[in-house]
Amino acid sequence: NTSIVGEGRMDPFFSKPKSEQMTLKGIVKGTRNMLGRYIGKWFYDKEIPFDAANNPYFLPMVNAIQRAKPLTVYELSGPILDEEVEEGRKWIEEYKQSWPRIDITLMSDGWLNKVSKKEFLNFLAYSPKDTVFLSSKDISGMKNDANFFVRLYDQIVEEVGDKHVVQFITDIARAYVSAGSKLLDKRKHLVWTTCATHNINLMLEKIGEIKIVKETLQEA
Incomplete structure (x- = not known):
């Protein structure tokens, strides 16, 4: 009941009396529990969403961790x-x-950096194959300048390739709407559409301001 590991080194597991030796099933279970605890600590400490464990890269990562140095x-x-x-x-x-x-749809999505207070506009390309990030532009101080956005939208279409783009989706801010309309004057083959998600969010915000709805939500 002994096993030699390395040069003359006895494996501590097999050096124990038989009554104290864990079964192979117990070893596997114990190792898995320990791995789970450490991965759990990492999830909790970094506030990683639990459904990240469903990510296709999670299982290969765990398997690789058990065979390599951290x-x-x-x-x-x-x-x-x-x-x-x-x-x-x-x-x-x-x-x-x-x-x-496969022609593509260009999408723009604005966001605010809460630290620097700068505003950015992300551009993405969507097709039946996938969605990919293209670029991010600093639009600080330009939020109400429709002409700025016309030039910016036109630049993005040109970079991607006019003949590949069939649709452009933006938020419904006034400057974006005006810019989208002007873009169509120049590139008549395009279809410009406002973001459905943004529209729904604004609708829900308005509904939430209705007195009876607001009171109900506050009591929920």
């Missing part, structure tokens, strides 16, 4: 991140090759 912060923020970025760039280039065959 990664350092340097590796995660340096060479491994660089490899992921390069892989993403290659995927985007391959994705772009499909545009002549």
Whole structure:
């Protein structure tokens, strides 16, 4: 009941009396529980959503962890991140090759950096194949300048390729609506649409302001 590990080193598990030895099933269960505890701590400490465990990369990651040394912060923020970025760039280039065959929809999505107080507009390309991030533009101080957005939208369409774009989706802010209308004057083959999600959010906000609805929500 002994096993030699390395050069003359006895495995502590097998060196115990038989009555104290864990079964193989117990070892597997104990290892899994320990791994689960550490992964759980990581999830909780970093406030990672639980459904991240359903991500297709989660299981391969866990399997790889059990066979390799833990990664350092340097590796995660340096060479491994660089490899992921390069892989993403290659995927985007391959994705772009499909545009002549499947026309795309351009989408814009604004957001505010709460730290710097700067406003940005993200541009994404959607097709039946997938959705991909294209670029992010600083629009601080330009929120009400429709002409600025016309030039910006036109620039994005040009960068992607006019012949590949069939639709442009924006929020319903007044400057965006005005810019979208002017863009169609220049590029008549495009269809401009306001974001359905943004419209629904605004509708729900208005409904929430109705007295009886507001009181009900406050009591819920």
